[in-house]
Amino acid sequence: xxxxxxxxxxxxxxxxxxxxxxxxxxxxxxxxxxxxxxxxxxxxxxxxxxxxxxxxxxxxxxxxxxxxxxxxxxxxxxxxxxxxxxxxxxxxxxxxxxxxxxxxxxxxxxxxxxxxxxxxxxxxxxxxxxxxxxxxxxxxxxxxxxxxxxxxxxxxxxxxxxxxxxxxxxxxxxxxxxxxxxxxxxxxxxxxxxxxxxxxxxxxxxxxxxxxxxxxxxxxxxxxxxxxxxxxxxxxxxxxxxxxxxxxxxxxxxxxxxxxxxxxxxxxxxxxxxxxxxxxxxxxxxxxxxxxxxxxxxxxxxxxxxxxxxxxxxxxxxxxxxxxxxxxxxxxxx
Amino acid sequence: xxxxxxxxxxxxxxxxxxxxxxxxxxxxxxxxxxxxxxxxxxxxxxxxxxxxxxxxxxxxxxxxxxxxxxxxxxxxxxxxxxxxxxxxxxxxxxxxxxxxxxxxxxxxxxxxxxxxxxxxxxxxxxxxxxxxxxxxxxxxxxxxxxxxxxxxxxxxxxxxxxxxxxxxxxxxxxxxxxxxxxxxxxxxxxxxxxxxxxxxxxxxxxxxxxxxxxxxxxxxxxxxxxxxxxxxxxxxxxxxxxxxxxxxxxxxxxxxxxxxxxxxxxxxxxxxxxxxxxxxxxxxxxxxxxxxxxxxxxxxxxxxxxxxxxxxxxxxxxxxxxxxxxxxxxxxxxxxxxxxxxxxxxxxxxxxxxxxxxxxxxxxxxxxxxxxxxxxxxxxxxxxxxxxxxxxxxxxxxxxxxx
Numbered sequence: 166x167x168x169x170x171x172x173x174x175x176x177x178x179x180x181x182x183x184x185x186x187x188x189x190x191x192x193x194x195x196x197x198x199x200x201x202x203x204x205x206x207x208x209x210x211x212x213x214x215x216x217x218x219x220x221x222x223x224x225x226x227x228x229x230x231x232x233x234x235x236x237x238x239x240x241x242x243x244x245x246x247x248x249x250x251x252x253x254x255x256x257x258x259x260x261x262x263x264x265x266x267x268x269x270x271x272x273x274x275x276x277x278x279x280x281x282x283x284x285x286x287x288x289x290x291x292x293x294x295x296x297x298x299x300x301x302x303x304x305x306x307x308x309x310x311x312x313x314x315x316x317x318x319x320x321x322x323x324x325x326x327x328x329x330x331x332x333x334x335x336x337x338x339x340x341x342x343x344x345x346x347x348x349x350x351x352x353x354x355x356x357x358x359x360x361x362x363x364x365x366x367x368x369x370x371x372x373x374x375x376x377x378x379x380x381x382x383x384x385x386x387x388x389x390x391x392x393x394x395x396x397x398x399x400x401x402x403x404x405x406x407x408x409x410x411x412x413x414x415x416x417x418x419x420x421x422x423x424x425x426x427x428x429x430x431x432x433x434x435x436x437x438x439x440x441x442x443x444x445x446x447x448x449x450x451x452x453x454x455x456x457x458x459x460x461x462x463x464x465x466x467x468x469x470x471x472x473x474x475x476x477x478x479x480x481x482x483x484x485x486x487x488x489x490x491x492x493x494x495x496x497x498x499x
Numbered sequence: 500x501x502x503x504x505x506x507x508x509x510x511x512x513x514x515x516x517x518x519x520x521x522x523x524x525x526x527x528x529x530x531x532x533x534x535x536x537x538x539x540x541x542x543x544x545x546x547x548x549x550x551x552x553x554x555x556x557x558x559x560x561x562x563x564x565x566x567x568x569x570x571x572x573x574x575x576x577x578x579x580x581x582x583x584x585x586x587x588x589x590x591x592x593x594x595x596x597x598x599x600x601x602x603x604x605x606x607x608x609x610x611x612x613x614x615x616x617x618x619x620x621x622x623x624x625x626x627x628x629x630x631x632x633x634x635x636x637x638x639x640x641x642x643x644x645x646x647x648x649x650x651x652x653x654x655x656x657x658x659x660x661x662x663x664x665x666x667x668x669x670x671x672x673x674x675x676x677x678x679x680x681x682x683x684x685x686x687x688x689x690x691x692x693x694x695x696x697x698x699x700x701x702x703x704x705x706x707x708x709x710x711x712x713x714x715x716x717x718x719x720x721x722x723x724x725x726x727x728x729x730x731x732x733x734x735x736x737x738x739x740x741x742x743x744x745x746x747x748x749x750x751x752x753x754x755x756x757x758x759x760x761x762x763x764x765x766x767x768x769x770x771x772x773x774x775x776x777x778x779x780x781x782x783x784x785x786x787x788x789x790x791x792x793x794x795x796x797x798x799x800x801x802x803x804x805x806x807x808x809x810x811x812x813x814x815x816x817x818x819x820x821x822x823x824x825x826x827x828x829x830x831x832x833x834x835x836x837x838x839x840x841x842x843x844x845x846x847x848x849x850x851x852x853x854x855x856x857x858x859x860x861x862x863x864x865x866x867x868x869x870x871x872x873x874x875x876x877x878x879x880x881x882x883x884x885x886x887x888x889x890x891x892x893x894x895x896x897x898x899x900x901x902x
Contacts, residue, residue, distance in 0.1 A: 287787055288790055288791065330812075335576075352840060352847055372841035372845075373847065403846040
């Protein structure tokens with residue numbers, strides 16, 4: 166907390182204002198923030214109006230990937246060492262049921278209508294498609310070695326998986342679950358994210374130290390357009406390890422968590438240049454916006470906290486202690 | 500760098516399909532079959548001091564098999580198939596085995612052998628074969644005896660000694676009591692520690708040689724003898740901060756911790772040991788590697804398995820990125836600045852273009868956990884901190900790698 170004393174007081178000011186205005190709908194209205202704590206085997210709940218941790222509940226063994234149903238009622242948590250996705254009530258935090266996920270689930274995406282979850286199974290070189298209604302496995306798609314990152318194109322056509330040892334982005338057709346394209350990227354691709362218009366796909370490579378920019382509008386399908394590199398004076402290049410990413414809904418800004426560099430890079434999507442590095446907690450891993458994108462939240466695995474970034478000013482404004490080794494973060498919709 | 504990728508990538512993008520179902524759509528120009536040989540030379544050996552160090556039958560082969568499976572999965576998306584030819588041979592039959600492998604289409608060969616045999620077999624394989632050294636730590640193999648077709652995945656003694664030295668000096672333990680064995684490999688390792696002391700500014704305040712008298716290593720009375728002999732052997736040494744053990748032959752080093760006359764930590768061949776990998780290592784995604792290896796083999800990984808896995812992965816990565824199976828093209832890619840490989844040690848591994856040695860972090864283990872990883876913070880280098888370990892470009896005596 167002592168990292169950002171000035172900005173914090175500003176934030177407190179705006180939070181106080183929001184409270185004073187009472188129930189007016191606002192971007193700063195309280196949303197629950199759920200953080201999976203990989204080592205603590207829990208999920209922490211943070212209130213986005215007060216930025217206080219309000220609850221922590223058991224979430225299975227080694228919780229990592231975390232997501233929420235489109236209606237905000239169900240919280241999905243990859244309990245990696247339980248080989249299941251655990252489903253919790255977002256109001257009561259009660260454990261509801263498990264979904265079959267395939268072995269060692271790590272990351273997943275939820276389809277826009279909430280009917281399906283697409284999961285990467287790290288140990289078995291598979292992407293598993295889970296039907297959330299019937300709670301059954303609908304398909305298993307063989308992919309490269311150590312599948313990790315998952316993304317869904319905004320039109321729902323492609324499920325993207327990145328495989329960390331094969332070093333590819335696999336483009337899985339959501340209609341027939343067949344791989345239609347593969348693109349080689351740099352070493353250890355961790356995460357994938359589309360722009361809101363579906364024109365670009367970003368893939369972060371942790372060990373390669375780059376973000377691959379893939380154009381979805383190439384003549385013969387997706388094609389690699391360029392790669393973004395990072396450079397911070399005084400930080401060894403080896404520590405600049407891009408992981409989690411988020412793009413603003415207006416497609417203007419790409420935020421990239423840089424792991425052990427303890428920074429989030431801000432990239433101008435138009436020029437694909439890094440314009441700023443925001444200091445965060447230690448080992449910054451995954452990112453999520455609050456609804457309306459007033460804030461961007463980061464999980465910081467080594468300092469056991471989340472950093473709250475003000476998106477407009479691109480400044481870190483607060484950090485909130487959560488559980489042991491926070492990994493993923495999701496925010497309940499309005 | 501850009502140019503090469505632009506050539507390769509459109510081709511990759513167009514290679515759209517999972518090969519399993521659609522292999523027939525690949526033109527012959529794209530379909531590649533790569534067979535990598537793994538030759539293990541078997542030597543007569545005494546039982547290790549510790550039962551934990553007993554050598555599994557599939558040592559090295561298991562790592563190569565996992566690497567081959569990784570390559571094959573990736574290759575299935577690109578129309579590349581990968582195979583292994585694993586063999587064991589006595590030293591006198593090893594050359595014939597290499598020639599037989601080469602004539603059957605092996606152009607990438609991994610050797611698990613001592614330094615002299617690695618040199619002899621790399622020569623026998625010839626210039627048309629890229630040979631990977633997965634076991635021999637000899638510095639002269641990377642120096643005056645270096646060979647253009649021989650790349651080293653195994654770290655050199657100089658790298659291992661430097662990895663220990665950096666940690667020990669980070670701890671501010673500059674006064675070393677060096678105990679080395681009497682066999683040639685032990686002396687070579689002792690020499691590497693002497694070099695490391697000079698390089699990093701430590702002082703070897705006392706040196707002793709532990710004679711290998713060929714006595715039995717594990718006996719019923721061993722404990723009693725050790726408890727009485729080691730204190731006597733180490734008494735009256737100059738004031739020191741740490742004991743450095745150079746015992747590649749595995750004769751005495753495991754007996755040093757707790758038994759030294761002066762209570763001091765032990766590093767080197769016992770106590771804090773430098774290794775490429777060990778089974779408790781979890782950071783940087785290594786848990787996934789451990790699980791895959793254990794599922795495949797039913798045992799814990801050994802450093803030699805990691806080395807062979809890495810060698811086979813180097814081949815796979817080079818084939819994947821170049822789309823070629825030509826040994827000369829693969830060698831030049833591997834030694835070039837575009838090559839990089841993730842190896843579960845937090846940063847990419849690459850090769851030194853002056854002697855063919857792989858740059859890699861060295862884990863320091865107490866045999867239960869990863870205690871630290873070298874290079875250590877604060878040891879700086881104008882090119883890469885990894886080059887603070889081992890023989891750097893200005894010091895090399897290798898002439899086979901034209902720069």
